[in-house]
Amino acid sequence: MQTLAEQKEPPSYNASAEQSIQAVLFDLDGTLVDTAPDLALALNRLREENGLEQLPFEKIRDQVSNGGNALIQLGFNVKVGDPDHPSLRQRLLDLYQEKVAEHSRVFEGLEKLLERLEKQPLPWGIVTNKPRIYTDLLVKALKLHPQVVVCPEDLGVSKPDPAPLLFAARQLAIPPENCLYVGDHARDIEAGVNARMQTLVAGFGYIGLNENPAHWGADFIATSVTELNSWIDRRLDS
Structure with a gap:
C-alpha cells in the first residue's frame, strides 16, 4: 500500500473508490480523538x-x-x-x-477537516464500538457536532459487523458507496469494505507493532493527519 507521497492517483482496491464522497464517518478512539x-x-x-x-x-x-x-x-x-x-x-x-476528557483531544489537524466538512456542508459522523455513555460524554466535552453517532447499543452489534456503518448511512440519507469510513483497526476497514464504503486507515492511530494495515484492504493508508486531510481534500475537489 502506497502513502500519499508515493502515489499520484487514488488507489482502486475497492470499486467504491471511484465514487464521490458525500459523507465522512469516523471511528472514535485513535482515529478522530486521541483518547x-x-x-x-x-x-x-x-x-x-x-x-x-x-x-x-x-x-x-x-x-x-x-x-x-x-x-x-x-x-x-x-x-x-x-x-x-x-x-x-x-x-x-x-x-x-x-475523567473521560481531561487529556483527550481531537487529533491535531483534524479540526481543519471537520471545519471544511461543516462549511461545505458535507455531513460527517461517528461509528464506534465505544459504549454510548462514554461516547456522548466525550463528544459533548470536546464540543463536536457530528450529524450521526452510532454506538453498539443502537443495534446490538459492533464492528466488524457492517450494520452500524450502514445504519449511519441511512440516517444521513447517503448511499454507502458515497460514504468514506476512516478507522485505525482491521475491524474498521473490514466493516467499511463489507458495507461497500470507501475506506481509509488512520495510520497515526492506535496500530500495534505487529499489525500490518497494508493487508486490511483499505483504499488508502494515511500515515499522518496531513496525509489524511490531503487525500480527502483531493477527493472532495475532484
Missing part, C-alpha cells in the same frame, strides 16, 4: 489501587483500540471469564468516566 491519555490514566489509577506500579503510556496506547477487556488483560493478566475480571473492568470504566 489514550485518559484511558491510560484510568488503567494506571486502577493498578495503583491494587498496589501495582504504573505501566508505560506507549504500552497501554497499543491496546486502547481493543477495548476495556484488553486493557484489563494488559494491566492485570486477567482474561474474560476469570472471576476478578468483571469487577476490575467495571472499576476501570468508573475511573474512566470520572
Whole structure:
C-alpha cells in the first residue's frame, strides 16, 4: 500500500473508490480523538489501587483500540471469564468516566477537516464500538457536532459487523458507496469494505507493532493527519 507521497492517483482496491464522497464517518478512539491519555490514566489509577506500579503510556496506547477487556488483560493478566475480571473492568470504566476528557483531544489537524466538512456542508459522523455513555460524554466535552453517532447499543452489534456503518448511512440519507469510513483497526476497514464504503486507515492511530494495515484492504493508508486531510481534500475537489 502506497502513502500519499508515493502515489499520484487514488488507489482502486475497492470499486467504491471511484465514487464521490458525500459523507465522512469516523471511528472514535485513535482515529478522530486521541483518547489514550485518559484511558491510560484510568488503567494506571486502577493498578495503583491494587498496589501495582504504573505501566508505560506507549504500552497501554497499543491496546486502547481493543477495548476495556484488553486493557484489563494488559494491566492485570486477567482474561474474560476469570472471576476478578468483571469487577476490575467495571472499576476501570468508573475511573474512566470520572475523567473521560481531561487529556483527550481531537487529533491535531483534524479540526481543519471537520471545519471544511461543516462549511461545505458535507455531513460527517461517528461509528464506534465505544459504549454510548462514554461516547456522548466525550463528544459533548470536546464540543463536536457530528450529524450521526452510532454506538453498539443502537443495534446490538459492533464492528466488524457492517450494520452500524450502514445504519449511519441511512440516517444521513447517503448511499454507502458515497460514504468514506476512516478507522485505525482491521475491524474498521473490514466493516467499511463489507458495507461497500470507501475506506481509509488512520495510520497515526492506535496500530500495534505487529499489525500490518497494508493487508486490511483499505483504499488508502494515511500515515499522518496531513496525509489524511490531503487525500480527502483531493477527493472532495475532484
